[in-house]
Amino acid sequence: MGKIAFIGTGNMGGAIVRAVCAKVEAEQVYLANRGIEKAQALAEELGCNVCPDNLSAARDAEFIFLGVKPWQIREVIREIEPVLTGMETLVSMAAGVPAEAMAELLPKANPLIRIMPNTPCAIGEGLVLTAPHPSCPEEKAPELEQLLSECGRVGRTDEEHAEAAMTVGGCTPAFTYLFIEALSDGGVRAGLKRSEAMLWAAQAVAGAAKMVMESGQHPGALKDAVCSPKGATMEGIRTLEMNAFRGAVMDAVLVAAKRSAGLG
Numbered sequence: 001m002g003k004i005a006f007i008g009t010g011n012m013g014g015a016i017v018r019a020v021c022a023k024v025e026a027e028q029v030y031l032a033n034r035g036i037e038k039a040q041a042l043a044e045e046l047g048c049n050v051c052p053d054n055l056s057a058a059r060d061a062e063f064i065f066l067g068v069k070p071w072q073i074r075e076v077i078r079e080i081e082p083v084l085t086g087m088e089t090l091v092s093m094a095a096g097v098p099a100e101a102m103a104e105l106l107p108k109a110n111p112l113i114r115i116m117p118n119t120p121c122a123i124g125e126g127l128v129l130t131a132p133h134p135s136c137p138e139e140k141a142p143e144l145e146q147l148l149s150e151c152g153r154v155g156r157t158d159e160e161h162a163e164a165a166m167t168v169g170g171c172t173p174a175f176t177y178l179f180i181e182a183l184s185d186g187g188v189r190a191g192l193k194r195s196e197a198m199l200w201a202a203q204a205v206a207g208a209a210k211m212v213m214e215s216g217q218h219p220g221a222l223k224d225a226v227c228s229p230k231g232a233t234m235e236g237i238r239t240l241e242m243n244a245f246r247g248a249v250m251d252a253v254l255v256a257a258k259r260s261a262g263l264g
């Protein structure tokens with residue numbers, strides 16, 4: 001594996017830099033960011049290189065990760081265009097920017113892969129889905145997936161499902177933080193200390209997620225198994241259902257996917 005460049009090392013780009021540095025030698029990794037301090041701080045912490053501009057990051061890179069906002073993709077591609085030879089694989093994490101739209105911006109037929117990541121990648125508990133552009137050489141996506149393996153779970157999707165995948169994977173951490181906060185607020189109201197309520201709620205959420213993945217059971221069956229007749233859990237579930245909990249979550253996913261598609 002050769003040089004790996006990151007342009008835009010904010011929340012999401014930075015999380016992926018951490019995972020990639022856990023996989024390859026940090027000297028192979030080059031960071032560029034508009035405000036250089038952000039890239040510098042990350043480079044110092046992880047031992048990778050910092051570049052003074054996007055061009056020097058992109059030059060001779062095997063993979064170029066674009067971690068800028070969707071509406072900044074065009075400007076960054078225009079900027080690095082002079083050093084693109086057609087061999088560098090461009091990896092975009094931008095919501096709402098189809099690979100086809102990126103391909104149209106490129107003078108050469110660089111391999112293109114969209115990824116749909118989330119920020120828990122920074123601690124190896126993330127999700128990254130890859131969606132290679134149809135013209136991307138077959139070996140490129142598995143190479144990228146290997147490179148991202150320290151992010152957590154890595155899977156494959158396609159352009160048609162990109163925004164839905166971006167939402168279920170990318171937005172769920174924020175939705176879940178809200179849920180954990182609400183659970184701990186309830187715990188505090190019921191008399192727990194804030195620090196305990198938060199830790200216990202977070203552990204319960206993490207454990208429930210693991211139960212779904214490791215047992216392979218439907219979440220409804222797991223829920224049924226912990227609801228005894230006239231029990232406390234059933235009483236809580238009734239209240240959640242009366243407040244349209246599941247409908248609200250489903251709507252959140254749908255509006256986020258719609259919004260995501262409009263961002264590019």
Ligand SMILES: NC(=O)c1ccc[n+]([C@@H]2O[C@H](COP(=O)([O-])OP(=O)(O)OC[C@H]3O[C@@H](n4cnc5c(N)ncnc54)[C@H](OP(=O)(O)O)[C@@H]3O)[C@@H](O)[C@H]2O)c1
Nearest residue numbers: 008009010011012033034035067068069070093094095170
């Ligand atoms: N956050 C998530 O959970 C998540 C999930 C999935 C996908 N994404 C995607 O990830 C991308 C980044 O989102 P984010 O949340 O990480 O945003 P962010 O924290 O604002 O990061 C964007 C970074 O890009 C830098 N930047 C802007 N223009 C640049 C330029 N011309 N050259 C070099 N660097 C530039 C910014 O630097 P300055 O701060 O100095 O301006 C900033 O550090 C977006 O496209 C988003 O759709 C995010």
